[in-house]
Amino acid sequence: MGSYHDAYRQSLEDPEGFWLTAAAGLDWTKPPTKALDDKDAPLFRWFPDGELNTCHNALDRHVESGRADQPALVYDSPVTGSKATYTYRELRDEVATFAGVLAGLGVGKGDRVIIYMPMVPQAVVAMLACARLGAVHSVVFGGFAPRELSTRVDDAKPKVIVAASCGIEPTRVVEYKPIIDEALTLSTHQPDSVVVLQREQATATLGERDVDWTEAMATAKPADCVPVAATDPLYILYTSGTTGKPKGVVRDNGGHAVALAWSLTNIYDIQPGDVFWTASDVGWVVGHSYIVYAPLIVGATTVLYEGKPVGTPDAGAFWRVIAEHGAKALFTAPTAFRAIKRVDPSGEQIGKYDLSKFRTLFLAGERLDPETYHWASDKLGVPVVDHWWQTETGWPICANLRGLEPMPIKAGSPSVPVPGYDVRILDVSGEELPRGEDGAIAIRLPLPPGTLPTLWGDDARYIESYLARYDGYYLTGDGGYVDEDGYVYVMGRTDDVINVAGHRLSTGSMEAVLAAHPAVAECAVIGVRDSLKGQLPRGFVVLKAGVEISADTLRDELVAAVRKEIGPVAAFRDVSVVDGLPKTRSGKILRKTMRGIADGRDEPVPSTIEDPKVLDALRPILRGGA
Structure with missing residues (x-):
């Protein structure tokens, strides 16, 4: 594993050189001359003197460099029976116009915007429009109840909420506007405006502060990209199921863009022009990183799927989407494949589709059991790659780096630590354990670019929650061990x-x-x-x-x-x-x-x-x- 070992060693021994080289692949309004700022350790910052705009790197630069007519976003919605494709130029124009809508509502650099939408292109447009203005978005998964939404409103204090009138599930339509209205009755903070995308499956009654998406877009003036410091926040993503004051994971602009561009190429082997399908939701970190930002920053084509792609009677939905859109790789959770295996144990549906462009299946989000791994490997005939990461890290901690150096796959392991992550197994006293022994999985500080620099508005809680247990380490909350080949095995959570x-x-x-x-x-x-x-x-x-x-x-x-x-x-x-x-x-x-x-x-x-x-x-x- 020469290429991997060289990259991994350099990332730990010379992080300045490693990450400044990676950063050179982006467009900067002010290129960074320094990678790591450690003066406030354990609060680290990456590319402290750099300045850029994430939306420009995801859209405008590709339009300017000759990819204007390449598909950027493919929308596939079996629940509405509709499909749409946006080129880089078309998506850039939609985003610029909606950024103009937000600017007209008073949203500027540093303001927060909560996005409460289903898997529709407008959700991606809203996220990128915030990035274009230097505003901070916080996407809240549409399945959360009013009280969960209200706690996020009070913590983020958004100037605007962007929502759809409804979400569509296989068996029912969920109206979003009543949920938002109830959440705001529970909230101390009140946004200035609520922008509503009306969907024909259930239209919402608009009130005094509500704004119709379509009407606003018709009169808005497109907005240009606003340069921001690399250390400025791009988004807040609240961890699920929190009680009391929620934990808002912060993602910065510069480190995030660098890490996602590096990871999509080196881990997932996705190059400009490739089609990548992440079967998740934009409300989760996987959707932020690998539906929206990473594919567009790299110049690939991303697939946005509205609906649940498994279940009776349609066990072939995954294969249809891969074949129809020419996906090179799929990223989803092991749960999806357990469901497919239950419905179609013989894999009969797989043979009905042309999967000749399909190269790799990536699974994450929970431990991949060996039975599911072997079933998927046998039926698909492509590498099935488990990998491990967290909402807090924003990109993989451990993986089989298919674009850097493909490695042997071991069932039950997400493979090896990714460059930038100094992974250690510690005992209760903080001593490092020898290979083969179970302990707490921790990452030696500093965490690499793209990981959380802190929690929203609460540095002390960030330190207490993640850094206080072991001096000099980030505690993942997972337990496991490292085998004799350096492969990490993640055995499960250590908390509740x-x-x-x-x-x-x-x-x-x-x-x-x-x-x-x-x-x-x-x-x-x-x-x-x-x-x-x-x-x-x-x-x-x-x-x-x-x-x-x-x-x-x-x-x-x-x-x-x-x-x-x-x-x-x-x-x-x-x-x-x-x-x-x-x-x-x-x-x-x-x-x-x-x-x-x-x-x-x-x-x-x-x-x-x-x-x-x-x-x-x-x-x-x-x-x-x-």
Whole structure:
């Protein structure tokens, strides 16, 4: 692995030279002369004296360099029966015009804009329009409930919200405007305007501060790109399922653009003109990085898919999109392939499509189980590449770098640390463990460009949440080990965040909802293994004394409450009424022990337990799933 080892070594030993070379591939209004600013360590900044505009690098420069008529964005929407293709020139013009709309509403450099939209081209247009003005966008996944949206409004304090009238799911239409209106009744901060894209499936009634997207676009004057400092924020992305004040992951402009351009070419092997399909949502970090920004910064063609591409009876949706649009690579979550395997175990649908241009399948968002890896490898006949990263990092920590140096693939491992990431396995005292031993996965500081420099408005919380556990390290929150070949194995979360179909959700936020029910005295939510979604939440509740309510009624009410407060994305359906919860003598619920029993492990009785009989009574329920 000569090329990889050379690049990895240089990235750690000479980060200045490595990242300034990578930065030279972008257009800068003021090229950086310095890569890393460490004067405020552990708060690091990249390219501190550089100045650029991310939208210019994603659109304008390609128009100016001869790619004006190349497809930039392909929109494929089976839920509406529509398709559209935008060239780089067409997308640039749409973005410039909508930037003019936002400017006319008072949005300028540094202002925040919340985007609450489904998978439509206008969502991409809104994101890039903010970048064009130097404004900071915060995309909120359309599946989140009003309270989740309101907490983000109060934290980001947007000048404008950009929304669609509705989102479309395979079995129903979800009206967005009532959700926004309810969220704003719960919010202290109030935006000046709400821009609404009307969709024919459900039009919204507009109020006094609401602006019709189409009408505003008809009269807007296109806006030019506004240069910003490389260290200025590009977007805020809130981590899922947070309680109280949410954690807003900040992404800067310069480091982000450099890292995504480098990663798309070196990890995903996507070059200018290639077609790349990331089957995710723009509300998640994967959508930010690899639906919107990376493909456009590189000059590739990105596919925007509205709908769920798996499920009965259409097990061939993935293959149709790949064949029809000529995708060189697909990036999605293992959950999608477990669903395909369940519907079409023989892979019959694959043979119906021309996949001759398809080269690589990339999977991430949760651990890839060996069975799914082998099934996809056998049926597709292309490399199936697992890789690992986080909302906080914005791009892969560990991967098989197909564009730099393809490596042997090992089932169960996302391969090796990516250049820029100094990955270590630490024990509880912070000492590095030898290869083969399990521990906490940590990354030695500084993190590379494109990762979070801090949390929105809260440097202290950033340090406390990620940097305080081990001096000089970023704590990933995942555990695992490194094998003798240097391959990293990520074995799972070490905190109470569970991974439902690639979506990170806090069990603590679900417990808060359960605890609010008048019949519930105490509760616990744990993540348990699921063959389709990776993990699913299971709830356990203890009733208040004297309460009479049927288990079925309680379950229905609790499921409905979680759906309302957190959203359907939580996939919360399983609640058991129990006599008690196992606790330590200090009152801490033994969630880790419960998870182990539910996953089939023979968990010993912890020495700190208050009453072993409570755990013994719970074991058959945990094991039986009842």
